[in-house]
Amino acid sequence: MAVTLTEAAAERVNTMLAKRGSGLGLRVATKVSGCAGFAYVVDYADEINDDDQVFESHGVKVVVDSKSLGNIDGMEIDYVRESLLNEGFEFNNPNVKDSCGCGESFTV
Incomplete structure (x- = not known):
């Protein structure tokens, strides 16, 4: 079980x-949201709770609560910058069965 970052994503997290x-x-977590079921929640990890799993990828800690892990186990997070105004994290999640048309939520 793991959630990993690409080198580009790890560099971006370190910069942030x-x-x-x-x-x-x-x-990294999931929450019930959107028309397809779940949405990703990304934030800074300021503490590690008892129910958290911690993975290290390219020297960066990725913290996932145990409730969310089933939805995102095996996921790789990339950081893509297409232009000055179009940049962000991309989630390559092998558990996704379907996603909504707007791309904001997914089903596992």
């Missing part, structure tokens, strides 16, 4: 953490 001045890594 350095600008922020604090944080243990990246927290």
